[in-house]
Amino acid sequence: MDVEERLEEIAQKLAKRVDTKSCFQCGSCVSACPVSRITDGELYHPRRIVRATLEGEASKLLEQPSLWLCTSCHACLEHCPQKVPVSELVQDLQNLASELGVTPDDIVSEVENIIATGWALAPSESANKRRVELGLPPIPLEEKGKKDLHTIAKATELLSRLKKIKEHKAALKAADEAIQEGGEA
Amino acid sequence: MADTPWALYMGCVIPNRLPYMEVAMRETLSYFEISTQDISGFTCCPNPLTLSHIDHEAALAISARNLAIAEEKGLNILTPCNGCFEALKGTAACLQEDAELRAKVNTILSKTGHEYKGTIQVKHFIQFLFEDIGLGTIAESVALPLNDLVVATHIGCHILRPSNLLNVDDAQRPTILHQLVRALGAKTVQYPDEMDCCGYGTRPADKDMALKMTGNKLENMKFAGAEALVVICPACTLQFDLMQRLALRDTEDKTPLPVFYYPELLNLALGISPDKMGFNLHRVKVNPVLNKLLPDLALPTT
Ligand code: SF4
Ligand code: SF4
Numbered sequence: 001m002d003v004e005e006r007l008e009e010i011a012q013k014l015a016k017r018v019d020t021k022s023c024f025q026c027g028s029c030v031s032a033c034p035v036s037r038i039t040d041g042e043l044y045h046p047r048r049i050v051r052a053t054l055e056g057e058a059s060k061l062l063e064q065p066s067l068w069l070c071t072s073c074h075a076c077l078e079h080c081p082q083k084v085p086v087s088e089l090v091q092d093l094q095n096l097a098s099e100l101g102v103t104p105d106d107i108v109s110e111v112e113n114i115i116a117t118g119w120a121l122a123p124s125e126s127a128n129k130r131r132v133e134l135g136l137p138p139i140p141l142e143e144k145g146k147k148d149l150h151t152i153a154k155a156t157e158l159l160s161r162l163k164k165i166k167e168h169k170a171a172l173k174a175a176d177e178a179i180q181e182g183g184e185a
Numbered sequence: 186m187a188d189t190p191w192a193l194y195m196g197c198v199i200p201n202r203l204p205y206m207e208v209a210m211r212e213t214l215s216y217f218e219i220s221t222q223d224i225s226g227f228t229c230c231p232n233p234l235t236l237s238h239i240d241h242e243a244a245l246a247i248s249a250r251n252l253a254i255a256e257e258k259g260l261n262i263l264t265p266c267n268g269c270f271e272a273l274k275g276t277a278a279c280l281q282e283d284a285e286l287r288a289k290v291n292t293i294l295s296k297t298g299h300e301y302k303g304t305i306q307v308k309h310f311i312q313f314l315f316e317d318i319g320l321g322t323i324a325e326s327v328a329l330p331l332n333d334l335v336v337a338t339h340i341g342c343h344i345l346r347p348s349n350l351l352n353v354d355d356a357q358r359p360t361i362l363h364q365l366v367r368a369l370g371a372k373t374v375q376y377p378d379e380m381d382c383c384g385y386g387t388r389p390a391d392k393d394m395a396l397k398m399t400g401n402k403l404e405n406m407k408f409a410g411a412e413a414l415v416v417i418c419p420a421c422t423l424q425f426d427l428m429q430r431l432a433l434r435d436t437e438d439k440t441p442l443p444v445f446y447y448p449e450l451l452n453l454a455l456g457i458s459p460d461k462m463g464f465n466l467h468r469v470k471v472n473p474v475l476n477k478l479l480p481d482l483a484l485p486t487t
Contacts, residue, residue, distance in 0.1 A: 034381040038398060069394065071386025072234055074346035078356045087347075091238060098239040106389035110235045114247075118228040120235065121197040131204050134463055136211075137223060139200050145228035148250060148297040155293045156243035158236075165239075 003100065007058050010092045014053060014085070022082040023050050029076035029086045035069045044069045046076045046086045053089060062097045068104050070094075098161045101168025108165055115153050115162075118146040189306070191221045191313075192260035194251065196230060196269040198419040205463030206419060209448040210265045210310055212457055216326075217318055221263060226254040230272035233343065234386050234420075237272075245286070246293040248276035252307070253299040261306040263313055265448075267418035271343035271351065274307040278350040309344050311417045311447060312353050315361045323368045328456030330370030331478060336450075337374055337411035337442075338362045339402065339425070341418040342382050365447060366415055369454040376409035378402065384432075385420040399424045399432035407438055413474050414444045422446065426468045443471040453478060 029046040030036045036044055043066045052058045061067055067090070076086035097103065110120050123139035131138060153159045199206045214221055230248060231237070237244035251273060255262050264270050280287040281303055291300050308316070314323065340354070340362045348356035357380065363373045384398035403425065406414055416422055424432070426444040433439045449462055459479070464471050472484040 034378070034398060035387060035394070038394060038401070065390065068238075068390035069387050071342070071382040071384070072238075073342040073382040073386060074356075075342070075380065075382075078346055078348060085347075091241060094238040095241055103239060104389050107235045107238060110232065110389075111239055114229045114231055114236055119197040120229050120232045121201045123197075123201060127201040127204070131200065134204050134208050136200075136204055136207055140225045142226065142228055145226060148299075149228055149247060151296050152243055152246045152250070152293055155296050156240055156246060158240040158243035161239055 003059055003062070003096070004056075006096050006099070007053070007056065010058070010089070010096065011053050011056065013092065014089055023047075023054065023080075023084050024082065025051060026081065028079045028081060029084070032075040032079035034073060034075065035071060039069075046070075046090070049090060049093070050084060050086060053093070058093060061093060062100060063102055065104070067093060067097060068107070098165060099157070101161075101164040101166075103165050105169075108162065111158075112162065115149050115158075116146075118142045118149055189259060189261045191219070191263040191308075192224045192255045192258065193221045194227055194230075194255070194262045194264040194269055194273065196264065196266040196419070198268075198423070199265055203419050203422055203466075205466045206265060206422065206446045206448075208461075208463050209446055209452055212452050212461055213314075213448045213455075216452070216455055216457065217322075219318075222258075222260060224255070224258055224260065227251050230266075230269040233268055233272045233275070235389065242290075242293075244272070245276050245279065246290050248272045249280060249290050249294055249301040250297060250299050252277055252305050253294065253301040256302060256305045257299070261308070263308055263310060265310045265417075266420075267309065267341045267343035268420055270307065270309040274309075275347070275350045277303070277305060277307050278352075309353065309417070311344065311362065311365065314447075314451070315365060320364055320368045323365070323451070327369055327454045329454050329478065331450065331454050332370045334371040334474065334477065335374060335410050335412050336366050336371045336415050337376055337379075337406035337409060337413070338366060338415045339379070339383060339406075339421055341416065341421045342386070343420075344417065362415065362417065362447065366450070369450060371450070374406070374409040374411050376402075376405040376411070378405060383416075383421040383424040385424045395424070396428060396432045397435070399428060400434070400436045403429065403432060403442055404436045404438060407440060407442055411442065412477075413450075413471075414442050415447050415450060416444060417447050429469050441469045443467070443469050443474050445471065445474075 070090045074087045128138045345356045354361045384395035388395040472486045
């Protein structure tokens with residue numbers, strides 16, 4: 001996969017939705033963004049993400065952990081006077097980062113759980129015991145659902161992205177160990 | 186599909202971690218004699234904060250599968266969770282708008298033996314209370330007016346936005362939760378940054394930042410005079426109730442703020458006994474509020 005090509009696709013998708021020149025860099029998305037405000041715009045800045053994408057410079061964003069600080073609250077999208085779908089763009093970039101194997105561990109482990117058990121939180125025995133005490137029906141086990149989710153993960157890019165993420169993590173770890181050993185020698 | 190009965194889509198957080206929210210919802214449903222069905226076959230909505238960040242198309246297909254499961258049984262979907270609502274309603278609206286996308290998603294779904302035809306309605310339970318039961322009926326049914334109780338509301342992001350898909354209330358100045366709380370006789374306050382996220386969405390990337398967002402909000406609510414907080418989403422509940430002590434660690438005012446799921450407060454106002462709900466499962470003790478509403482209870486507050 002050619003990253004630049006994929007970024008071009010994302011920029012074009014954005015252009016299809018809105019006149020890209022219509023982002024006049026007003027910063028309304030930034031003042032609406034709770035993450036930007038809490039970090040004083042230093043760590044995370046949606047206006048700059050839009051600009052980098054439109055100027056073909058988003059590849060540098062893909063490896064940055066800050067890309068994942070977005071809470072997906074969609075406040076940016078609602079406040080943009082030009083209807084730029086900022087939060088959807090951020091999600092497209094996160095999807096592309098995942099294709100490269102860069103995704104926070106907690107997100108990966110939850111998604112693996114979803115495919116393995118059918119749920120982000122798998123029904124547990126203790127939860128069911130408490131439910132019975134509260135007069136609630138036990139949570140049904142969904143064997144067919146589990147199978148279907150695996151089928152969907154295979155029919156889309158989800159499984160291959162998860163594999164890529166694992167490889168990327170292993171490569172980082174190996175590089176890290178090499179540096180440690182080099183330091184000790 | 187207006188008269189189609191409802192399938193309950195409970196999601197995974199409420200049934201596993203916050204079953205008292207489910208207890209409250211079922212009490213409300215039975216009070217108003219709404220018939221709903223528990224059906225099998227559903228899976229994760231999937232979480233709009235994780236799976237769609239890795240693969241949006243897979244997320245659409247998994248949601249569409251859930252929609253198809255209810256559709257095949259001739260049911261609409263009613264859910265108590267903002268995240269589930271955004272995933273399911275957002276997908277239904279997306280696929281309604283975009284026939285090409287629906288065909289694409291159905292090609293993936295065909296491998297599981299399902300097809301989503303696009304005939305289903307998805308509602309959040311709070312939206313259902315507002316639109317289908319109505320403020321008038323709720324106000325008329327109040328047996329214990331919650332007079333003098335001052336409440337902050339946090340409606341949460343994923344019932345409102347993106348508003349072009351979800352279309353429940355004004356995305357920037359929503360009023361339905363305020364109105365629902367006021368229908369019980371309580372007062373609602375407004376506070377700075379009311380529309381901000383509870384913090385939950387940023388947890389996977391940065392837990393401390395998430396807590397800071399939660400703490401800021403709690404501080405603003407208390408400063409505005411709130412004695413209790415009303416939420417309508419399990420993710421917000423995890424942040425505001427379960428994580429409250431940690432969230433208040435770095436704030437000046439450390440007074441606890443009891444957190445209620447709206448149906449809990451509604452049930453109290455309807456005269457349903459607190460014993461029928463799981464108040465003991467709240468992390469932040471709600472006894473000060475229960476004592477205020479029902480002085481005869483004289484519950485311990487320490
Ligand atoms: S609010 Fe819209 S127009 Fe303004 S900077 Fe953000 S994306 Fe651009
Ligand atoms: S969706 Fe993300 S970028 Fe947009 S306002 Fe919310 S946190 Fe900021």
